[in-house]
Amino acid sequence: MEFIAIYLWTVLETRAIYVARHVVYRYLLTDARISFTNAKSSELILKQWVKRSLQMDKDKMGKDKNEKDKPQQESLVKILRRRSTRIRWKDDQSSSDDSDDEMEENFSRDFPESEDSALSLTMADSTIKSIISLPDEKIDMLAATSVLQQQATEIRNQRVNWQSYLQSQMISQEDYSFIVAFDNADAQAREKLLKDNRNQAAKTFLNLLGHVSKDQTIQYILIMIDDMLQEDRKRVEIFHEHCAKKKESVWGPFLNLLNRPDGFIVNMTSRIIAKIACWSQDLMDKSDLQFYLAWLKDQLKQNNNEYMQSVARCLQMMLRIDEYRFAFVSVDGISTLIDVLQGRVNFQVQYQLIFCLWVLTFNPLLAEKMNKFNVIPILADILSDSVKEKVTRIILAVFRNLIETPEDSQVSKEHCIAMVQCKVLKQLSILEQRKLDDEDIVADIEFLNEKLQASVQDLSSFDEYATEVKSGRLEWSPVHKSAKFWRENAGRLNEKNYELLRILIHLLETSKDPLVLSVASFDIGEYVRHYPRGKHVIEQLGGKQLVMQLLGHEDPNVRYEALLAVQKLMVHNWEYLGRQLEKEQTQGTKPTTSTASLSVKS
Template sequence: MTSLYEKLEDDVDEGPRLPTGTGTDATPLNLFEKEATEVRNHRVNWQSYVQGQMISQEDFIFIRDYDNAQTERRDQLIQTLGPTCAKTFIRLMGRIAKEMTVRYILTTIDDMLKENPERVVIFVEHAKKTKTSPWTPFLNMLNRQDKFTINQASRIIAKLACYGKERMGAADLKFYFTWLKQQLTAPANQFVQTVAESLQQMLRLNEYRVAFMENEGMSTILSVLSGKVGFQIQYQLIFCVWMLSFNPRLCAQINKYNIIPVMADILSESVKEKVTRIILAVFRNLIEKPSEREVVQENALAMIQCKVMKQLEVLEGQKIEDEDITEDIEYLSTKLVDSMQDLSSFDEYSSEVKSGRLEWSPVHKSEKFWRENCMRLNEKSYELLKILTKLLETSRDPLVLCVSAHDIGEYVRHYPRGKNIVEQLGGKQLVMQYMTHEDPNVRYEALLAVQKLMVHNWEYLGKQLQQDAN
């Protein structure tokens, strides 16, 4: 049977084929590939460069022979010259300013590495002689203005960093990942799929996965997936999350960025089987890979909270022939049902708050729940209380604001000593500002919460209000 990894790589025929190539879906692919084809068909007048003394006679002879050679002859040239071949390409990059020629040189190098990944060794050996790293000249290229040039350089960097035995150091990794993140979020970036391809290539290696997470890469993926992007970008970036999820330690961090709700939304709207497949594969890893039971439970609860079970039921009703998808549906359904059976009311509440998608579920209005669990909002350095406060600060959803204000009020009503904590976190000021909100329900919940924050005897005040009403 075809493995999931092979199948996903087949999917990437429409997106980037790793590790050897490029990709996208029919339409968008093809701005980068179209330009690359034009670059390959461009004939550089190397004679003019040598006559103008811009390149040496040695470099001219090599590049002329390489350009004119058939595949077998090119392979012989590379094997015979070895690091000298790499030296020539890098010298040409450094001595020629004309952008079209630089594009041609980079595309030639990229094609050469794509044709045979083992050829990275010639750049590695040249770098040793010059006491640099093989990717250093290409990292410098990322500062250029031409969009095709910088993306072609990025593709080469990813190949050099992954195909060989030498690994990129922390400083270069930080620089490169920062560049990739900037490109992913750059407005109207026409080459964003090529950027995602480079990231997919890098995240094949565990040490790069760890570095990407340390450089807040998940925040960038989340911000892109939360916006309006096509299914190809969804697929490529969720593919990146999938690769990150193979590291058990990273699995414990992934949903701290609230990625499960975003992927659950994409799953509910997706009409592309490859997007469905990769999301289910991520969800399965988030249940299967973590070593801590608490992390598994938190991830499962987040999926339950985001109504993934309902989506699994919908998928079960469809005629899906892919065995990996059906197996993942069965696995996830079983695990999520098991988690629901172990679910306490506080687990349910905690998962809902962490998802940021508050609604009037029964626990919010339950007197028994708040009486028994109010002090649990103090756990983990007031984690849930901080999230409620943050939601009051950032959310524009009236329902979320209503429930957040209500819960902060209930917390201090049942735990009066919590008033100072809420005030220190800025919750009191935030609640008070919503007393003039345009939505009447928000105003009402904010008013009640402020009353609970201000008075010492809520029960007495409640009785007085009831008597006045009568």
């Protein structure tokens, strides 16, 4: 329903759509929910709404109609924008791999504006029917058109009165002459104008951004700059050349706009910054780059950010540049991507953020560190729930890179084990049973199956255990309950400066999952039972206190496992004392001072 509402509002400007606006307006205000699973019944409901709205509004369409409808129309725009990222329509919000601009071009070509101001209700019904009956790929294309692009389409039609700025002396005659000529030119004329006035173009645009304060005008100027760059990527050098002559930073005027309160302005500015940073021969300065990437990261964290797709699109562009990847990691970017993916986001945003992870994995150093952020478990969960082919494809591509890209074969092996641990083999089996036309998906499934099956054959019980602990997703797998495993491997938990023990203790401190807490408590108890100095090590690492705190946990299973672990920590002293006494009695000697002292302490 949402994409129909946006389409009707932004594309068609007709009498029949006036009625449809009222229909959609009532839908949004009452927070109705309609499933479009059954297209015919949904179409019938929508037609009934239109007819009912016609009857209800029949007496309200007199000569004062425009004045009465204006506040309602403005309210509808606000509601549409506010809810554009919250409403979930049945077919989700996946998209094709095209850029936002290509999406918009296809959108306009497939659904051109009507010039007939007397469009009948029959045509409105036909339009609704044509949208509902669209194939999945067209629906995906509509959904991928971001809020930023939808608003840009509206703003383009609101021409600026440049004469008023000249008369008020807010802009110079030189800037006025250029901007009027540029604004009224077609693509061919713009090309000639820019070729003859490269420096003036950058000078005028930057002057206008610096001297004009009205939001609507700033929006219009930014759209002009964005369209200019989109027509020809090489035009980004216009700004670099101008700023180099003046010995000024090209980033300053644009970065300042990121502090504006208007959502459209900051996100369109962000889009322009990304294009200049990625399409120019000169890389972005380190300090400016850190500021911009930190800004993008903060935008991702915002709840209900209606411009999330545009933010993700900027990141997709930036992370194609290897130098920018390390800068993004340095501002804790990977953790932010994972946090957002763990939340409830639509399929379009899922795809875009996983795309960001994918381009990061082309760098060997980053690919080796990736699973420290729990990337594999998170993506495995998304893969198991995914119904969109493009999301599946990009996840499999990430998994393949995590195996192929690392230069250390041991890291690749660990990634394979992690995927096995996260039930990726099962998902590959399910995917193989589908009829997939995408050659990339088929090839990646074959590659991953081969690598994961090979890793399973070489997988030792300790490798399986270590991978499970590192994933942070503990469950009652066979190794935990195997006495043979603990007898043979308890000492190996001391490897790499007690790495696995530290992870177990960290889970006791931070995890909210009763299952994880139960298994971690059990493992610490088994380590103490089978490793002679286990009690001392656990105390030194702060594990004993955390286990004892779990004795008061609300979950009975956690309390039970914590109690057993505490018993093992205490009984360990008695077992040691018993062995000492037995040894001394066999030798026929008196108990030593140390043994007596230990008895008193126990």
